[in-house]
Amino acid sequence: MSTTTELSETTLLRFATAGSVDDGKSTLVGRLLHDSKSVLTDQLEAVERASTARGQEGPDLALLTDGLRAEREQGITIDVAYRYFATAKRRFILADTPGHVQYTRNMVTGASTAELTVILIDARNGVVEQTRRHAALAALLRVPHVVLAVNKMDLVDYQESVFAAIAEEFTAYALELGVPEVTAIPISALAGDNVVEPSANMDWYGGPTVLEHLETVPVIHDLSHCHARLPVQFVIRPQTAEHPDYRGYAGQIAAGSFRVGESVTVLPSGRSSKISGIDLLGEPVSIAWTTQSVTVLLEDDIDISRGDLIVPSKDAPPTTQDIEATVCHVADAPLTVGHRVLLKHGTRTVKAIVKDIPSRLTLDDLSLHPHPGQLVANDIGRVKIRTAEPLPVDSYSDSRRTGSFILIDPNDGTTLTAGMVGESFASPEPVKDASEDDGWDF
């Protein structure tokens, strides 16, 4: 009995890794999985069999994570994979993102649900362009916690000065971008220093190991600064003898908390009522908070359907048909001005048109390229979108859930673009229009 209870008390941390192939990302992931005993005997045997069949001497731990035929054939990682491991303290979902050329959309995908990102650096190389890209993406996606893992410390004689210089340079850069918190850890993924076990080779380091940090970083949500938001997914109406008048608005709370008795407004209609009850999957509760899936009952029978947003009357976002956002284009076909798309925000999907692409961001130096005309796969840029119906959008910096959207191709359903509403960290100044006669400016 005690086992069940103890194991049930853990929390869940979603995190993502970022790093290019040579930084030792696979080794770090392999070691976290292996040393937390999440790689089981039959999986290891399968890797050993496959490695031997390929003529490799030792087991190739990358085979644990490269799951697809084409990946094994080409020795590359195609796509984000999700991995699971647990310690006595916490359960982990790791978005394992590949480090090759298509890193941007993959890292955006992985980071969109992550509460923490581990950015790997090779201690011999220090902060490089790729590191700056990873930091910029973490800042852009507003990942709450960033870990800088300075890897391959064994190859720089475990020198404190090497680590200190890298950590200082990276932290200064990341904080300037708006990353709220950086934890720098000197490691050797290969030798196992400070990944799961504290290193005997770096007495000068007094901080946590990577796993200790993952186990203890807070995953609670800052409810006091959150605007409460409930996108309505589905209206529950049993219409049975037992529940003839039950009319519940089901959804997952995207931010903040709701209480019974609270005055709420439904957007975009603007009608108001009071919460008369909250059902938490069949059980009545008096308060519910972010990421809980609930069913809300209102005092008045007002017209509410899927796609509506329930918010506190005293804290309603404005509705708008003109959205400015920073986007990451994830499809192979480009996004152009004039493109007619579908925009999914919360539980609402509306028609929209791309009115303008004012700039494209160069992640390497955070410079803005004005009026690029189009965004191609992996590009990050600013976009102005006009929607067919008003939407209640928050700024992504206030709410990752109600400040985000995706663009969908109405013809074939392709997911085109990931969008984050509001000002970008990288555009403090208006873009200078230096392109009046370059033919791209519509």
Place this chain on the structure above:
Amino acid sequence: MTTTVAAVAEGTDAPYALSHLDALESEAVHIFREVAGEFERPVILFSGGKDSIVMLHLALKAFAPAAIPFSLLHVDTGHNFPEVLEYRDRTVERHGLRLHVASVQDYIDRGVLKERPDGTRNPLQTLPLTEKIQAEKFDAVFGGGRRDEEKARAKERVFSLRDEFSQWDPRRQRPELWNLYNGRHAPGEHVRVFPLSNWTELDVWQYIAREGIELPEIYFAHEREVFSRSGMWLTPGEWGGPKDGETVEKRLVRYRTVGDMSCTGAVDSDAVTLDDVIVEIAASRLTERGATRADDKMSEAAMEDRKREGYF
């Protein structure tokens, strides 16, 4: 940053952090409701195995106090455990659900499918499944697949688009961002939906224990006649065992997965309660598929190849 967080939670994780089971449950319920909101004819694949039982339990909670707006679909291999079929029918009746059955035996009897020499019927399920989906015009098909089961499944999306031949193309998957699932599909195409994507085997068992969910008895240790083949304890039956040289014996066993009798093995176990099972799973050094599924051992890419063809 740290100060505001601490101020809200008064220095502790409680009460605004969800336990990992609550977080997984909430996410799965969100997925069920998205499908209910966006699709015309969703169906839940229901085998009577623990993952599909948990799926059904989550669906019931997602729409309570209303009935679930989905029907069930079982692909009957013809080699199912009688205890599991009995459980299936009892469950369907108790919740007043509609059950569709796609029968592998029918296909064999009609000569459309041919029995394999090894007697394994798992790969034969794909055609009856995909034809049933087309015939009934199901546009969303819930499966209990978990990403922790197998490395090809680790690459699976929560909403996984299948073409008109039900095929999965891992290179053409849509990126999944935030919790904004994209269910768009053309007529004839459908979407496989995996609400348990982020669950592990242990999560499933812990959740079953927490919710007090009833399971078929074969999941718990019991005396059973079995014989050994390829290192697995199989249940004898008309499906093709034991053969010459294979001897039946009585052992104390239980099943970790439930599937076709010809390729689902039992494990030696004395776990008779849910807590026993959880302790056993937590200590096991084998994955459930490595321990008890013959079909995944056929080749390094067995699961990926079957999934590409339309398997769940």
